[in-house]
Amino acid sequence: MFKKSFLNQLKNRKLISQITNDLKIDNILKKKFISVYCGFDPTADSLHVGHMLPLLFLRRFQLKGHTPIILIGGATSLIGDPSFKLEERKLFDFIDTSSWVKKIKNQISLFLDFSSISNKAIIVNNYNWFKKINILSFLRNIGKHFSINQMINKESVKKRIKKGNKGLSFTEFSYSLLQAYDFSILYKKYNTLLQIGGSDQWGNITSGISLTNFLYHSEVFGLTLPLLTTSTGEKFGKSGKNTIWLDPKKTTPYEFYQFWLNTTDENIYNYLKYFTFLKIKEINKFKKNNNLKKTYIKLKKILAKKMTCLVHGKKNYKYSKKISKIFFIKKINDLNFNNLKKLKNYNAPHITLKKKKYSLKEVLCLTLLASSLTNAKDLIKSNSISINYKKQNNINYIFSNLDKLYKKYTIISRGRKNFFLLIWK
Numbered sequence: 001m002f003k004k005s006f007l008n009q010l011k012n013r014k015l016i017s018q019i020t021n022d023l024k025i026d027n028i029l030k031k032k033f034i035s036v037y038c039g040f041d042p043t044a045d046s047l048h049v050g051h052m053l054p055l056l057f058l059r060r061f062q063l064k065g066h067t068p069i070i071l072i073g074g075a076t077s078l079i080g081d082p083s084f085k086l087e088e089r090k091l092f093d094f095i096d097t098s099s100w101v102k103k104i105k106n107q108i109s110l111f112l113d114f115s116s117i118s119n120k121a122i123i124v125n126n127y128n129w130f131k132k133i134n135i136l137s138f139l140r141n142i143g144k145h146f147s148i149n150q151m152i153n154k155e156s157v158k159k160r161i162k163k164g165n166k167g168l169s170f171t172e173f174s175y176s177l178l179q180a181y182d183f184s185i186l187y188k189k190y191n192t193l194l195q196i197g198g199s200d201q202w203g204n205i206t207s208g209i210s211l212t213n214f215l216y217h218s219e220v221f222g223l224t225l226p227l228l229t230t231s232t233g234e235k236f237g238k239s240g241k242n243t244i245w246l247d248p249k250k251t252t253p254y255e256f257y258q259f260w261l262n263t264t265d266e267n268i269y270n271y272l273k274y275f276t277f278l279k280i281k282e283i284n285k286f287k288k289n290n291n292l293k294k295t296y297i298k299l300k301k302i303l304a305k306k307m308t309c310l311v312h313g314k315k316n317y318k319y320s321k322k323i324s325k326i327f328f329i330k331k332i333n334d335l336n337f338n339n340l341k342k343l344k345n346y347n348a349p350h351i352t353l354k355k356k357k358y359s360l361k362e363v364l365c366l367t368l369l370a371s372s373l374t375n376a377k378d379l380i381k382s383n384s385i386s387i388n389y390k391k392q393n394n395i396n397y398i399f400s401n402l403d404k405l406y407k408k409y410t411i412i413s414r415g416r417k418n419f420f421l422l423i424w425k
Contacts, residue, residue, distance in 0.1 A: 013273040017199040017224045025221045036194040041073035042100040046247035050236030055111040067119040074127030154203035183208030199227040253312040257320035260304035319346040327419040340409040350421035360397040367420040
């Protein structure tokens with residue numbers, strides 16, 4: 001049916017970290033359309049940038065005619081996946097996760113086509129089958145297929161047992177069985193042949209492959225994507241302090257835009273391959289440009305535009321671009337009243353202050369430019385804070401009328417890239 005290898009196209013974009021029996025799955029993809037699934041546990045009321053890679057990966061499959069299946073972990077989110085976590089995940093209430101599912105479904109629709117096409121995306125919730133399961137029958141019929149020895153030797157479990165402060169609870173240890181059962185259910189109901197996930201999901205995915213083989217004597221496959229990390233080596237996730245959410249109320253479109261604009265030089269080519277649908281030849285052409293600095297800036301703008309338009313729309317992209325131009329003006333004389341007024345209208349990071357007197361430390365905490373009063377003090381002492389583009393290193397500084405542009409606005413910043421608009425009442 002297909003002359004070109006879709007799997008090779010994915011490999012060329014460096015989108016495959018690990019895969020089971022790639023020759024066989026490649027041969028299957030050349031002959032027929034399949035359904036492929038990825039699971040998302042609703043452990044927050046929004047997805048974040050780390051979820052974008054698997055969603056866009058599923059989109060690539062859908063564009064090729066395959067059917068993407070999103071499994072929402074309404075049940076597994078109540079347990080918590082221990083994979084490569086040093087401490088036990090917080091347990092959530094069913095009421096919370098249920099309300100979060102609705103918001104997450106809306107975000108997923110930004111990436112996948114749920115219209116009446118033949119391979120429209122499908123969303124399922126594993127709570128629908130787990131709520132009906134009897135614990136005794138689950139242990140007899142499913143648990144018997146799992147070896148404790150093999151489960152303990154999985155890399156994610158070993159790391160947790162060795163490095164974790166509190167070891168690993170039985171609740172978390174059982175997570176792998178639940179995810180494995182999900183794969184078997186989706187195989188039975190939708191003939192799902194492939195599960196994808198982050199590279200930290202390899203152990204859970206292979207468990208699902210083994211269980212499906214035991215139960216139905218059929219071969220299914222697994223594939224993991226590159227694990228995205230921040231500049232400090234931390235996994236993109238929801239537990240970090242600087243999580244970039246897809247919900248505009250949690251991370252503004254401007255902050256989202258700035259995140260992509262601040263992609264490191266060493267990551268930009270890979271990110272264009274991972275997150276955009278630009279052809280590889282087109283991306284590689286940029287490498288031939290002798291002026292690397294200008295090239296990096298151009299590529300980061302392309303990435304920021306495509307990602308912001310995808311998640312927040314063209315209007316918010318244009319607003320974010322305008323906010324950046326105003327904030328990065330860096331000459332107080334070039335800031336007119338209309339520009340400052342527009343910052344609020346464009347939903348730039350801002351806060352309204354109602355008291356007469358505020359200390360700089362207090363405002364840094366209110367704007368979340370500092371995590372605490374101690375952190376605020378350290379930032380001021382290290383010369384990292386500016387008021388209206390002028391450095392301020394007085395740890396006891398109190399704002400005065402001199403700081404209020406047009407008697408109403410103040411721009412404070414941490415470092416060169418983190419700006420905030422103060423609006424005085």
